[in-house]
Amino acid sequence: MTTPLAGTRHYRTAGASFVGRDEAIGGLTSFLFDAARRRTGLVFLSGLPGSGKSALAEHVLAHRPTKDWVVAFKFDQYLTAAPARFFVAALGTIGNNIVALDEPERTTLCRRLVDAVSPNGQILLDLCPALEPVLGAQPAPIELGPLENQIRLSLVLRRFFQALTASGRRLFLFIDDLQWADGATMRVLGDLVVDPQIVGLTVIVASRQGQDDNPRKLRRALHVLGNPTLDLNLAGLSPAAIGELIGKRAALPAEAKASLAERIGAATDGNPLAVVNVISLMMEQGVIRRAEDGSGDQVWAEAAQGLLGNSAVDVLMRSRLAALDPATQEVLGVAANVGDTFDAALITELTGTAAGLLQGAFETLLHEDILVAAAGGGGAAAADRRSLRFAHDKLQEAARGLWDDVHGDPIRVHLAAARAFSRRWDATGDSDCLFRAVTLFEKAEARLTDPAERLRLAGRAAIAVRLALDSGDPSAGLTFARFGLRLRPEDAWQTDHDAIRDATLDAAEAAYLCGDLAALEAFSSQAAGAARNGLDWVAANRNRLRQKLGAMEYEAALDIAVNMLARLDAPIPRRVNGAQVGAAFAATAWALKGRSMDDLFELPHMTDPRAEAELETLMFASSAAYFAQPNLFALIVFRMVRLSLAEGNSALSAFGWVCYGLAQCAVVGNFRSGHAFGQLALRLVEEFGAEDLRARIHMLFSVFVRQWSEGRTAVAAHLLQGEEAGIASGDLEFATYCTWHRINDGFWAGVPLDRIAPEVEDSRIVCLGYHQSKVAFLLG
The missing domain is CATH 3.40.50.300 (P-loop containing nucleotide triphosphate hydrolases)
Structure with a gap:
């Protein structure tokens, strides 16, 4: 490769010195x-x-x-x-x-x-x-x-x-x-x-x-x-601004300069990138040249007309790169196909160009403003690992276009680059390398014919899915998940059940977070159809249940939850009458007879996965039942308590115990017992480090139980703890419920309005920022 770039300078918009x-x-x-x-x-x-x-x-x-x-x-x-x-x-x-x-x-x-x-x-x-x-x-x-x-x-x-x-x-x-x-x-x-x-x-x-x-x-x-x-x-530059730019390069008579500026503006729509490049090409190609009498510059009208007929930005960028030698065009074409940033080491690996020669070419391209250093791409990195990008995305498009004209489909480059980024991920663990590798492998999917490589890449795609979800981007996670599933063999459910089950569940989670209901149903149905036992079936339907709860489709959510419990051999009636509630309450009270709060706290930890799944499903179902079927809500609470007694405590047991405390206050008026069960729930939150439940427990305990036994100041302090815990864990729903109840209690307790009003407005703004419109409405 040579670097014959003299006379082929790309003039960026910055070269216009911001005229106009x-x-x-x-x-x-x-x-x-x-x-x-x-x-x-x-x-x-x-x-x-x-x-x-x-x-x-x-x-x-x-x-x-x-x-x-x-x-x-x-x-x-x-x-x-x-x-x-x-x-x-x-x-x-x-x-x-x-x-x-x-x-x-x-x-x-x-x-x-x-x-x-x-x-x-x-x-x-x-x-x-x-x-x-x-x-x-x-x-x-x-x-x-x-x-x-x-x-x-x-x-x-x-x-x-x-x-x-x-x-x-x-x-x-x-x-x-x-x-x-x-x-x-x-x-x-x-x-x-x-x-x-x-x-x-x-x-x-x-x-x-x-x-x-x-x-x-x-x-x-x-x-x-x-x-x-x-x-x-x-907008585009005015003719006056274009005339000023011409004046910086040539000594044209005023009338000729104004006329040329009008023509350039009309041909380029005043686009600065096009304008400065057209003027530069006119100077380089002699369209603007010295007058024969030496009195100044003049315009070669016929040549100007031909040049202005091809003055679109895309055409100009292609013409700039087409002036480079073929080897340099090849390098830039490869670079344009691997993504937004690249480095000399990567391009050397993909093209086989000698590192020293390529590094020299890149330095020239940097000098000519065809390439620039990428943000954060400098620092202590070795010269061949310095991150570069094209100076303008239109240059990247032009480089891809010129490469495609010669080679056609860039799938070969995508595959080679994907393997290079995959090796970098192996060496560094840099998630960006993994994301780029999987993205490029997907572009080259038609070339992935080796079953062993496809299976290995399916595993990498699965890692990329989890990283994407943890990075807060379910859309990318869903893209990676679909690609990973396509890579797996048709008999994967028979030959590698656990791996494809986990991959399908991750795909369902991504679809749920994206709000893609059709994909959620499809992936959930696939996993449910291949379920080997009740736990598999429950896992397959968990995100469907979450979606129905989030959409406040409570009856539909209860239908799903009841079916999940049946699959766990823990059936619960869909409709419940008062007699059933009374019988369940009596059975629960009998099971608790003679047990102190310390006895309940010291129950063994729950170890049975089936019981854990049942407890989680009951907690989800309780949210829907509270609004749609109050009798069923009570039955669920009593079931959660008896399940913890039979199988031991888990983090989710805290929710059952605090709700049982609520029932003690609301059903039989035993406020002291209700308070004791609420304290038991908080002890279990500490025991299991259940920070994700802390806001929920504080809200339920403070609003429905504590108010009967403690003063308003103490309740407000506990609600504030719930706010802080919910914000720290991401439970914004219950964090803002705590906010609402704390402020509302203060209002009814007679806190002066001049103290409450600013806090109401500040909290309303915070709730809007957290996308908690329900509480923001209550505060507004």
């Missing part, structure tokens, strides 16, 4: 550096490709105060199934910035961040291992349900940014090409920008005009809380 953009620069500068603004601000930059969105944002951010931080990230149109990539990159950049701080600021900030994310810091380390120098060793997080896992990830990220921005440094997040952002990024970003406890944060998003789905999602999140926003749509 004074108003946009002024507006953006004023908004970004408004010292009086505390709430998170949002900037929406839009425009056609090549309108200078990225260059404008980078130019203004370069003039920020030195103590403020910028995190920049660009999404890729060809690599969309990479969960939470922006937040992984952002955390890595922020971690590097923190490590580079001087003492004592570094230690102080690290401590603040550790306190903020505790006890869930490991979740951030799993997402971004580069944070380890900042957070240190962290305890393993408690296991939660799929929806609670998503909520907890969002909460711990928000806690991190709350603590970070409270340090006095403003933080600017610049997200380019938002239209290609993954679902996890959009979900967490939407939560982040409306968090009223995050101060000094500004988010700048750039997106292509006409591709508005993701920007619209952010706008919906902002609508309720009214964050300050700035909208900038970068």
